[in-house]
Amino acid sequence: MNNKIGIGIAGLGTVGEGFLKQLKKYKTSNKKTSNFELINIAVKNLRKKRNVTTKNLPLIKDTLSLASNPKIDIVIELIGGSSGVAYKLVKKSLMNGKSIITANKALLAIHGNELIKIAEKNNCFISFEAAIAGGIPVVKAIRENLKFNEITKVYGILNGTCNYILTKMETEGKDFNSVLKDAQNLGFAELDPSFDIKGIDAAHKITLLSSLAFNVPVNFSSTYIEGIQNIEIDDFNLVREFGYKIKLLGIAKKKGNFYEQRVHPCLIKSESEIAKVDNELNAVVIEDKVIGKTTLIGPGAGANPTGAAVSADLIDYSRKNFNFPLGMPINVVQKLKNLKISDSNFSYYLRIIGKDEVGVMGRITGILARNKISIDEQKQQHYKKRGYASIVIITHNIKEKVMLKAIKEINNMKRINNKVKFIRIEKNL
Amino acid sequence: MNNKIGIGIAGLGTVGEGFLKQLKKYKTSNKKTSNFELINIAVKNLRKKRNVTTKNLPLIKDTLSLASNPKIDIVIELIGGSSGVAYKLVKKSLMNGKSIITANKALLAIHGNELIKIAEKNNCFISFEAAIAGGIPVVKAIRENLKFNEITKVYGILNGTCNYILTKMETEGKDFNSVLKDAQNLGFAELDPSFDIKGIDAAHKITLLSSLAFNVPVNFSSTYIEGIQNIEIDDFNLVREFGYKIKLLGIAKKKGNFYEQRVHPCLIKSESEIAKVDNELNAVVIEDKVIGKTTLIGPGAGANPTGAAVSADLIDYSRKNFNFPLGMPINVVQKLKNLKISDSNFSYYLRIIGKDEVGVMGRITGILARNKISIDEQKQQHYKKRGYASIVIITHNIKEKVMLKAIKEINNMKRINNKVKFIRIEKNL
Numbered sequence: 001m002n003n004k005i006g007i008g009i010a011g012l013g014t015v016g017e018g019f020l021k022q023l024k025k026y027k028t029s030n031k032k033t034s035n036f037e038l039i040n041i042a043v044k045n046l047r048k049k050r051n052v053t054t055k056n057l058p059l060i061k062d063t064l065s066l067a068s069n070p071k072i073d074i075v076i077e078l079i080g081g082s083s084g085v086a087y088k089l090v091k092k093s094l095m096n097g098k099s100i101i102t103a104n105k106a107l108l109a110i111h112g113n114e115l116i117k118i119a120e121k122n123n124c125f126i127s128f129e130a131a132i133a134g135g136i137p138v139v140k141a142i143r144e145n146l147k148f149n150e151i152t153k154v155y156g157i158l159n160g161t162c163n164y165i166l167t168k169m170e171t172e173g174k175d176f177n178s179v180l181k182d183a184q185n186l187g188f189a190e191l192d193p194s195f196d197i198k199g200i201d202a203a204h205k206i207t208l209l210s211s212l213a214f215n216v217p218v219n220f221s222s223t224y225i226e227g228i229q230n231i232e233i234d235d236f237n238l239v240r241e242f243g244y245k246i247k248l249l250g251i252a253k254k255k256g257n258f259y260e261q262r263v264h265p266c267l268i269k270s271e272s273e274i275a276k277v278d279n280e281l282n283a284v285v286i287e288d289k290v291i292g293k294t295t296l297i298g299p300g301a302g303a304n305p306t307g308a309a310v311s312a313d314l315i316d317y318s319r320k321n322f323n324f325p326l327g328m329p330i331n332v333v334q335k336l337k338n339l340k341i342s343d344s345n346f347s348y349y350l351r352i353i354g355k356d357e358v359g360v361m362g363r364i365t366g367i368l369a370r371n372k373i374s375i376d377e378q379k380q381q382h383y384k385k386r387g388y389a390s391i392v393i394i395t396h397n398i399k400e401k402v403m404l405k406a407i408k409e410i411n412n413m414k415r416i417n418n419k420v421k422f423i424r425i426e427k428n429l
Numbered sequence: 430m431n432n433k434i435g436i437g438i439a440g441l442g443t444v445g446e447g448f449l450k451q452l453k454k455y456k457t458s459n460k461k462t463s464n465f466e467l468i469n470i471a472v473k474n475l476r477k478k479r480n481v482t483t484k485n486l487p488l489i490k491d492t493l494s495l496a497s498n499p500k501i502d503i504v505i506e507l508i509g510g511s512s513g514v515a516y517k518l519v520k521k522s523l524m525n526g527k528s529i530i531t532a533n534k535a536l537l538a539i540h541g542n543e544l545i546k547i548a549e550k551n552n553c554f555i556s557f558e559a560a561i562a563g564g565i566p567v568v569k570a571i572r573e574n575l576k577f578n579e580i581t582k583v584y585g586i587l588n589g590t591c592n593y594i595l596t597k598m599e600t601e602g603k604d605f606n607s608v609l610k611d612a613q614n615l616g617f618a619e620l621d622p623s624f625d626i627k628g629i630d631a632a633h634k635i636t637l638l639s640s641l642a643f644n645v646p647v648n649f650s651s652t653y654i655e656g657i658q659n660i661e662i663d664d665f666n667l668v669r670e671f672g673y674k675i676k677l678l679g680i681a682k683k684k685g686n687f688y689e690q691r692v693h694p695c696l697i698k699s700e701s702e703i704a705k706v707d708n709e710l711n712a713v714v715i716e717d718k719v720i721g722k723t724t725l726i727g728p729g730a731g732a733n734p735t736g737a738a739v740s741a742d743l744i745d746y747s748r749k750n751f752n753f754p755l756g757m758p759i760n761v762v763q764k765l766k767n768l769k770i771s772d773s774n775f776s777y778y779l780r781i782i783g784k785d786e787v788g789v790m791g792r793i794t795g796i797l798a799r800n801k802i803s804i805d806e807q808k809q810q811h812y813k814k815r816g817y818a819s820i821v822i823i824t825h826n827i828k829e830k831v832m833l834k835a836i837k838e839i840n841n842m843k844r845i846n847n848k849v850k851f852i853r854i855e856k857n858l
Contacts, residue, residue, distance in 0.1 A: 022719065026577065129574070135720035137574035144750070145558070145566035145741040148455065273726065276705065290451065290737045291564035291728060297702065298723035308719045312574040321573070321750045 005318055008066035008098075009041040010089055011078035012059075015103050015130065016041070017052050018307025019078065026311065035318065039071045067092035074099040074125070074317055076310060082106035094118040094126070101313045103130035103306055105204035106195075112208065112218030116325045126325045127313040132205045133158060133282040135305030136298040137312065142212045142286060143327035149290035151213040155251040155429075156284035157277050158205040158263075160300045161189045161196035162228050162248040166265075167278040170236045170245065176229065188280055198227035199248060199263040206250030210261045212326050213286070214254050215334045219261070224341040226264035235423065238392050239267050239349060242377060245275045249426060258339040266426040267349050274429060285429070342401040347376065347425040349394055350407070355415035356382070356389040364391065364410055371406040373398045388417055394425070434747055437495035437527075438470040439518055440507035441488075444532050444559065445470070446481050447736025448507065455740065464747065468500045496521035503528040503554070503746055505739060511535035523547040523555070530742045532559035532735055535624075538633035541640070541647030545754045555754045556742040561634045562587060562711040564734030565727040566741065571641045571715060572756035578719035580642040584680040584858075585713035586706050587634040587692075589729045590618045590625040591657050591677040595694075596707040599665045599674070605658065617709055627656035628677060628692040635679030639690045641755050642715070643683050644763045648690070653770040655693035664852065667821050668696055668778060671806060674704045678855060687768040695855040696778050703858060714858070771830040776805065776854040778823055779836070784844040785811070785818040793820065793839055800835040802827045817846055823854070 007023075009016060020041075027034045042063035063085050066075050075093040077100060079086040086107050090100055095118055102108065108115065108128055119126040129139045133156070142151070157163050161183060168179040180197070183189035195201045203225045211218045228248050239246060244267040252261045268275050273295055277283040282300025287293050299305045324330070354360045361380065368375060374396045383390040395403070407420045436452075438445060449470075456463045471492035492514050495504050504522040506529060508515040515536050519529055524547060531537065537544065537557055548555040558568045562585070571580070586592050590612060597608040609626070612618035624630045632654045640647045657677050668675060673696040681690045697704050702724055706712040711729025716722050728734045753759070783789045790809065797804060803825045812819040824832070836849045 022577075135575075135578070136723055137570045140574060141566045141570060144745065145569060145738075146564075148451075148740055148744060149564070149737050271705075273705070276700075276702070291734045294565055294725070294727040296723070296725055299721050305720045308578050309574075311577055315577060316573065319750075319752065321748075321752075323748065323750075 004035050004037045006037050006039045006071040006073045007076060007314070008039050008069060008072040008074070009076045009078065010063050010066055010086070011080070012041055012043045012050060012052075013078065014303045015306045015310065016078040017050065018303030019076065019310045020052055022307050022311045036314070039069060040066055042066055063089055064092060067096055067098065072098060074101060074314070076314070077102040077104055077107075078310070080104055080106065082110040087111055090115055091118065094122060094124050097122050097124060099125035099317060101130075101310055101317070102126070102128050103310060104128070105131040105201065105208060109204035109207045109218060109220040112211065113330065116218075116330045119325060120329060123322075125317050125322045127316065128208070128325070129313050130306045130309035132208060133284055133296070134298065134300040134302065135308045136282060136284065136296045136300065137309070138284045138296050139212065140312075141294075141296065142209070143323060146286050146288055146291070146294060147213060147327050149288035151254070151286055151288045153251070153253045153287040154209045154213045154284065155249055157247055157274060157282050158202040158250040158284070158300065159196050159199075159248060160280035160282055161193060162199070162202070163278065163282070164188045164280045165197070166228060166231065166246055166248065169231070169233055173233055175233055176231065197229055199225045202248060202250045203263045206252050206261055206263055209250070209284070210252035210259065213252060214259055214336065215326065215328050215332065216259055216336050217330070217333050219338065222261060222338040224262035224264065228265055230421070231265055234390070235351065235421070238351065238390075240270075241379065242394055243270050244268060244349070244425070245270050246423065247274065251426070254336065255339075257337055259336040260339040260341065260344060262341055265423050267423050268426050268429050272429040342404070344400050345397045346400060346403070347395055347397050347427065348403055349392065349423045349425055351421040352391040352393070352410060353383055353385070353388055353417040354391060354413070355417070356387055357415060360389070360415050361391065363413060367406050367409045368393070368395070371402050373403065373406055385417070433464050433466045435466050435468045435500040435502045436505060436743070437468050437498060437501040437503070438505045438507065439492050439495055439515070440509070441470055441472045441479060442507065443732045444735045444739065445507040446479065447732030448505065448739040449481055451736050451740045465743070468498060469495060471495055492518055493521060496525055496527065501527060503530060503743070505743070506531040506533055506536075507739070509533055509535065511539040516540055519544055520547065523551060523553050526551050526553060528554035528746060530559070530739055530746070531555070531557050532739060533557070534560040534630065534633035534637060538636045538647060538649040541637065542759065545647075545759045548754060549758060552751075554746050554751045556745065557637070557754070558742050559735045559738035561637060562713055562725070563727065563729040563731065564737045565711060565713065565725045565729065566738070567713045567725050568641065569741075570723075570725065571638070572752060575715050575717055575720070575723060576642060576756050578717035580683070580715055580717045582680070582682045582716040583638045583642045583713065584678055586676055586703060586711050587631040587679040587713070587729070588625050588628075588677060589709035589711055590622060591628075591631070592707065592711070593617045593709045594626070595657060595660065595675055595677065598660070598662055602662055604662055605660065626658055628654045631677060631679040632692045635681050635690055635692055638679070638713070639681035639688065642681060643688055643765065644755065644757050644761065645688055645765050646759070646762050648767065651690060651767040653691035653693065657694055659850070660694055663819070664780065664850070667780065669699075670808065671823055672699050673697060673778070673854070674699050675852065676703070680855070683765065684768075686766055688765045689768040689770070689773060691770055694852050696852050697855050697858050701858040771833070772828065774826045774828050775832070776824055776826055776856065777832055778821065778852045778854060780850040781820040781822070781839060782812055782814075782817055782846040783820060783842070784846070785816055786844060789818070789844050790820065792842060796835050796838045797822070797824070800831050802832065802835055814846070
């Protein structure tokens, strides 16, 4: 190893600082062999106070200059955001033959096909271990090991903020907003948490995992997305009685000629492997036709884990372990059709607040029966509001569009308070 | 990819058949790009009936000829055993510049240092994903990702046979011998299961994981080994009351200038992550200074998972993703001293069968007190044998050699039946 590897870093936020610390340590402990040379770090604000000493750092303001600096071989993009300067930088860098390491799931979920094509054309390395599940080496595990086994399903807890909020709601009985506030104070949630709690961040990640696993083009727009904003404490208490927990899952599945990508709250059996993955932890489960089920669990965010994933990618690059970003050329894609969620089948948890009067329950079960939706379990009890009953129904498997039609009919009943709440049940985890 | 890669396989047992099936499938589905060419499969018995059709297979009897066949670039050693033909074949192949993929943990645990040195000298690829935890890509995850984070501990459930036996003993209340018989009938245990149940197989694996994680030379002889033969059903029932489960763990730890490698039954808290890894499943947990804790769970054995690991290694080889077998040159080893188990500290579970007479308990606690061993919890109850009491003591942390001295003193008491049973408690999992 004599050839120097010129590094340009864009962005010095949480991940950037974490990575920088590790790069320093790596260079110190591998003095003889390390050929990494930090050329520039592009930041928005040169004077900003940071957690690292910036005194001897080669800070610059012109981010896009990284893409054309001949001393830079690899650009490490840690700005974030699917458009704007991150996109411009990555595209221009790749076009100039520079390799890319990024933690930016949004960018790849939106512009992945275009960027990967440029990378492959120019023989550039582009890796994104840090974009999914932080330090858990799941991107590499799929790309270089598991994908040869014909993966049929990949799913997991992909957003630490949501998992933290759901865990605290469940264990401490606090409502969504107050837990969110706590999470923000503790640094587990962003000040603008909407990307997390609306499921968009998890959707970026499951979109990329799906492409990695199934060799389908990156197709974010077809990912169904539902966040955790509407989960209430009552739901946790009710589902517990039926043996379930509530988790926000990202799920990508292949079946025959179809594949699906979705993010939504799920009821999962309390004894299932990932039901116990709590707080800010992430988990990814890969099911394939050869091995069966492989589960990876670890911290999914934070300066150190994410910085570690960037470091591992950089060492891969220095070892010339170049691979196609998705493990196979992006033009060799599988011709799978996207299955819309309305055509998918689920069991459902329904929560209905209705007047505690004769005939209400009969009316509801009548609607379900007419739609050929059969009931697996049910429970009725007094609701906290006097004169109302809380009805919980667990259905057998039924097509989503049929369920939604029946729910609409129930919502139209005069004696129903609020709208029917439903959460999909994810079986066989 | 135009250059053919000539493959020689040694051994066509369970793993060999699993791998062969996958190689066939891979070649079929990657017709245009695959450059794998199967040159020879060396088997002991050419006429043996097998689960794969051998009609068109290039079977040969002369195993060692693989090492000198100029058409063969990589030898896939699936014979097993730490000495004999496997050793000769691998050594000779490496000396002739051929690369190696092996599922043979025994071979590497015993002769790893020698073989890896030859491999590095001759720029040969040598990988062994299949040797540890079957299809779970843990070797690669440590070698190419996690080891840069300064791993402090790696541990896990490394032997599916033992985990299966312990799970069945616990859940079905059957004794060791009858569960072992069931396991053999179901194919979960070998006809000669001693390598598994005595902990030797797990010890081979933890020895290799330790070298991978800490960059210490492969040092099997320093690995402390204790199997599961002496665990009784009574133990499961008793530890449950204290919130524990019993698992056979392989553990490698680094602390200051010391490292330890050991395999023995452990009491672990029922709510710990790997306590729920049951039956034939394996789990590996890696703790490091950057990420924290990463857990990998999956099937650890069987034709398909192990074959899949061999396949992944082969694809790595074909992609020229050559790495040092341990992720770092074997001569750049850390100068760590081995910590003997007698100098390690544990909490202990002690089970004592003593005469149900005045003074017995006092005598035992007296011995413990004199040795400065303090008691955390204890329970005394009638033993199934009339006139005897079963005493369970959970101690606080104490050095193993002190504990063993105290146990010897208790064993010398006249009113003690059998020897004191003890199981180490593994905290902070």
